[in-house]
Structures are given as C-alpha cells and as structure tokens.
Amino acid sequence: MRQSVDPLKNISALQDALLTWFTVSQRTLPWRQDYHPYHVWISEIMGQQTQMERVADYFSRWIEQFPAVSDVATADEQQILKAWEGLGYYSRARNIYRTAKILVEKHDSRIPANHDQLLALPGIGPYTAAAILSIAYNQDIPLIDANVERLFTRLLDISEPVKSARIQAMLRKTAQSLLACGKARMFNQALMECGALICKPGKPDCPSCFLAEYCLARQHGTVLLRPVRAQSAKRIDIVMACAVIIDQGLCYIQQRMPDDVWGSLWEFPGGRLKNNETPEQAAIREVKEETEFEVENLQPLGFVVHHYTKYRVTLHGFTCSLSRNHAVPALHAAVQYRWLQLPELVDFPFPAGHRQLVKRLVGRLEAGLTS
Numbered sequence: 001m002r003q004s005v006d007p008l009k010n011i012s013a014l015q016d017a018l019l020t021w022f023t024v025s026q027r028t029l030p031w032r033q034d035y036h037p038y039h040v041w042i043s044e045i046m047g048q049q050t051q052m053e054r055v056a057d058y059f060s061r062w063i064e065q066f067p068a069v070s071d072v073a074t075a076d077e078q079q080i081l082k083a084w085e086g087l088g089y090y091s092r093a094r095n096i097y098r099t100a101k102i103l104v105e106k107h108d109s110r111i112p113a114n115h116d117q118l119l120a121l122p123g124i125g126p127y128t129a130a131a132i133l134s135i136a137y138n139q140d141i142p143l144i145d146a147n148v149e150r151l152f153t154r155l156l157d158i159s160e161p162v163k164s165a166r167i168q169a170m171l172r173k174t175a176q177s178l179l180a181c182g183k184a185r186m187f188n189q190a191l192m193e194c195g196a197l198i199c200k201p202g203k204p205d206c207p208s209c210f211l212a213e214y215c216l217a218r219q220h221g222t223v224l225l226r227p228v229r230a231q232s233a234k235r236i237d238i239v240m241a242c243a244v245i246i247d248q249g250l251c252y253i254q255q256r257m258p259d260d261v262w263g264s265l266w267e268f269p270g271g272r273l274k275n276n277e278t279p280e281q282a283a284i285r286e287v288k289e290e291t292e293f294e295v296e297n298l299q300p301l302g303f304v305v306h307h308y309t310k311y312r313v314t315l316h317g318f319t320c321s322l323s324r325n326h327a328v329p330a331l332h333a334a335v336q337y338r339w340l341q342l343p344e345l346v347d348f349p350f351p352a353g354h355r356q357l358v359k360r361l362v363g364r365l366e367a368g369l370t371s
C-alpha cells in the first residue's frame with residue numbers, strides 16, 4: 001500500500017477533494033434547496049438521534065404543515081406533538097415550540113445569526129448553533145458530529161478514546177485547521193456527508209474513498225478499530241405493563257403530566273413491574289393506583305420492545321374491562337382523560353411503545369377481532 005500523506009500537511013488538497021466530491025455526490029435533501037435558516041434549524045433538531053432518510057420525510061410534512069416560524073408559534077401543542085409522533089425524544093418538539101414563540105416575540109420571527117442569541121434559545125446547544133451559523137449563514141465555524149468525529153479519528157489514526165478531553169480538544173483543533181474559509185456551508189456538510197456515505201461505522205468504503213491517500217488508519221490497517229470507545233455504559237432493562245380498558249365499545253386513554261417524561265403525550269394507564277409481580281398483576285395495580293378503576297378479564301395484547309437512551313423497555317399490553325360501572329376516573333397520574341372509539345386513537349400523540357399497541361389494536365379491529 002502506498003504511504004499516506006499526512007492530512008494536516010495537505011489542507012488545501014484535502015479541502016478541494018472534499019468540496020469536489022460533495023458537489024457531485026451529495027444527497028438531495030429538502031433543506032438543501034434553499035438553506036433557509038428556519039429549514040436548517042428544523043432539520044438539525046430532527047436530525048439529532050435520527051437517520052437522515054427518516055428526517056427528510058418528517059421534515060417535508062412539517063414544512064407543509066408549518067411553512068413559517070409563526071405557524072409553529074401559533075399552533076396548538078398537540079398539533080406539534082402529533083407532527084413529531086414517531087421521531088421520539090419529544091423534548092425536541094417542545095423546545096421547537098417554545099423557541100418559535102420566542103422568535104416571534106423577540107426576533108421578528110427570524111433565526112438569529114448570532115452565537116450567543118442562538119444559545120439562549122430552548123433546545124439549541126453549541127452544536128446546533130454552529131450548524132445554523134455555518135450551514136444557514138455560511139459563517140466560518142467548524143462543525144463536528146459523530147460522522148466527522150469518526151472520519152477524523154480514521155484520517156489521523158487516533159488510538160485514544162475519542163471522548164477523552166484531550167482527543168475532543170484535538171478534534172476541535174483539527175476541524176478549525178481544515179475549515180475551508182468562506183465555504184463553511186459546503187465544507188462542513190461535505191465532511192459529515194463523507195462520514196455518513198463513505199467512512200461508515202461498520203463498512204467503510206475504503207477502496208473507492210477519495211480521501212484514501214490521506215488516511216493514516218488505512219495505511220496502518222486500523223480502520224475498524226477507530227474510533228476507540230471507552231467501556232460503554234451498561235444497558236438497563238425495564239419491564240412495564242399497561243391496560244387498554246374497553247368499556248361499552250370505548251377505549252380509555254389519559255394525558256401524561258406536562259413535566260413528566262413523555263409529558264403531555266397520551267397513554268394507556270400502566271407502569272413498571274414491582275417485586276415479583278407478573279405483567280398482568282402490574283397492569284391491574286397500576287390502573288388502580290392511577291385511576292382507581294378496577295379491571296378484569298385481562299387478555300394479552302402482546303408486548304413491544306423499544307429503546308430509550310440507555311434503557312431497553314419491554315411493554316406488555318392487556319385489553320380488559322371495568323369490573324364495575326365507574327367510567328369517571330380519579331386522575332392521579334394524568335391531567336385529563338378520554339373515552340374514544342378505537343379508530344380515534346390514531347389522532348392522539350402517544351409514546352413509541354403505546355403507539356405500537358395502538359397500531360396493534362386498530363389492526364385487530366380491522367381484522368374483526370376486537371369490538
């Protein structure tokens with residue numbers, strides 16, 4: 001294999017290679033049509049923890065529903081949460097909503113082109129501020145996401161844990177040195193796109209990589225060992241159960257407290273299993289604690305598994321009926337409730353696990369298995 005050229009000693013050649021490649025190979029993404037600051041902001045918030053292809057779908061629907069910042073600010077919170085349903089991490093949607101109101105009130109409905117003003121807005125941290133300033137406003141500010149981090153650790157063959165303070169400082173310095181001044185919009189995206197499409201985590205496409213001649217990890221045969229991760233924190237398993245109460249053809253749901261995890265979303269009453277409880281016992285107990293309803297005739301609706309940060313949540317669902325006629329709950333874990341026809345459930349925003357149960361219920365109804 002040919003000896004690699006140190007990337008930091010050939011900055012202008014590396015910049016040219018990246019910009020040329022990005023010009024012809026970038027993915028067509030809706031916010032790249034005009035780089036409008038509102039579009040860049042929404043795409044950046046949606047892109048946190050979410051794959052780009054999914055973001056593109058949600059983004060297009062969002063912009064159709066809320067064409068301008070003022071449309072977000074004047075919407076009902078439930079409309080915002082419903083438009084976000086399925087993307088997870090709902091605090092992002094709530095922060096967009098809060099920020100939109102501030103933008104209307106204090107910034108003439110514009111996204112500020114100023115670092116400190118951006119950082120003062122809910123949900124905008126240093127990375128998102130840098131993304132907005134460089135991509136929307138083309139300011140000379142470097143940007144390091146997970147794709148760029150991986151690309152740099154391979155180009156420079158960094159053998160220390162990537163999250164250590166020393167390596168993070170080194171990456172910031174590298175990003176600053178490599179930045180193509182006056183072209184930050186394209187250059188930052190080129191780095192991220194190269195990491196996403198070529199220098200991928202498990203299967204980097206080294207044979208056709210246009211940066212191969214600069215890549216020290218390729219020369220040293222350490223590509224798949226980079227980046228080095230610290231011992232990862234253990235995944236935590238949580239088992240929960242919930243009850244889908246059906247009474248006289250109507251289904252009970254309740255809205256979570258606003259400050260709770262998944263605040264203001266809707267759910268079936270339920271919670272975590274305690275001690276040696278079975279999921280069925282937990283569902284009965286949770287219903288009693290949260291609503292004072294007593295339920296019977298529990299029938300398994302199956303379970304769903306979903307991941308939330310370091311947690312793996314297994315949620316068991318049961319359909320059931322009320323043991324006595326007492327359709328007005330005492331709300332101990334919710335702000336309001338509804339009794340709905342099953343098809344109406346799809347109009348309400350639910351957390352991921354409950355939403356899968358809703359799909360299952362509606363599917364059963366369509367198959368004639370639920371009344």
Ligand code: SF4
Nearest residue numbers: 199204206209212215
């Ligand atoms: S040669 Fe391979 S490891 Fe190096 S930058 Fe290209 S894809 Fe990444």
